[in-house]
Amino acid sequence: MTLFHIFGSPSSIDRDILVFVDTLPELEASKTLAKQLARTIQAHFKDAKPPNINFGILDNGVITKTLKGIPDETNNAILATYGFHPQPHQLAVTRPVVRDLDAKNQRVARVILSFYSRTTHREGVTQALRGDFNAKCAMLSQLDFSVPIDFGKQAASEVEIYKSIAFQLGQSLALAEGVELYTKEDIGSHFPLFGAALRREPITPECRQALENAKQRFLNINFT
Template sequence: MKPPIHQIFGSENSLDLDLVFFIEEMPETILEKLSLSKKLSEPITSFYPEKQINANLAVQKNGHLIQVYKGTTDELNNALFYTYQNHSQKFDNQITKILVRDIDLKFLRSTRMILSFLSKTAYRLLIKNALKGDLEEKIQALEKIDLKHIDSFGKDKNNLDSIKSIAFQLGQAISLHDGKELYTKNEIALEFPDLRKYLFREENTDFENLQQWLFNFIIILRNRSFEMKKKAEYKYEDENKI
């Protein structure tokens, strides 16, 4: 099967290969989306033998995304646009129009993701209940997390990968709140030097700085929550006319 147009995005020195396949129509079920992303990845794995491919699917119209498989439409759209030059590409940049970022949606999604990264730690019961609850329950759960008390992120998890992912979400969300869009770990490390050691998976690091930025994230999240029109994750509403 000849794969459709694809585009690599993200950090120029990423250990994995994040790419998007542009398709005409998005499958309806999660299983169908997963199956298609795997099927489309197969013909190109030989071109990137040293990389683990993280494939996504997207529908594009008039130079910007209108539907995505994983993530939010605005974040993936702008990440594709801004990080195109970071990689050797086989196709022209498929994104010619950036989207207005939905900051509340980013905080809602980052909150769920951070809790999920911690869901197999000693806080698993607290987090399991929080993930089923409303935003206030999620915030309260985050407030009870002390990263210094975490020895493992799960038997099947790489601790350094989990720590890196948490740091990445914290840096992205807080910078977006401050009016800056950051899409690579190099950009986040430059903006938040305290997070650099976590972003680059340094061994034997303490959690002091990460805990402080988690605390900062919680403060911003709680303050934003008072003005949020929606307090559960929702589909990005494009302000651009298709």
């Protein structure tokens, strides 16, 4: 039997799934395994939400490793949002863990810069992604979220990109205040001006400026 949990925002248009495994698969192997599991997992549900499958290792009730993302974030996100979703399996995560703010900030910088890898900033972004955290922050400081930009040909649409940027920045800034946020609804309540981005609506100038201001706050906290 495959043990898995659904987690994330109750209004999510896809279904975030963590499948528990004994050993994390390699990235390419994980894609094949995810496709194999998707049909079996989908049989538990009546809707057609696309599954977004990740893999993790559980040790004594705590998620210690994940293929994608941050283990401590995934652990606490499941605890916080398990009840929002139909669950074929009883909750296997037994306790929250202390969040790793440094790891979160590293991820935020990496995720955001990756979206700019096919823009006119491509060369600088590529170098920054190979560098340390300060290099990534230095590159972020050169980007202006308040100005529209062509993201080029990407798997994600513009509204998906801005949704991800708002989500990541919102989580990071709140975590710096000691607040853990794991849903679009909670982030939107904490940062109301992120609303359009989080709802995947066309981005307004006000929302763009709010994201730029948030990026500056992120840099003021982290960039030395």
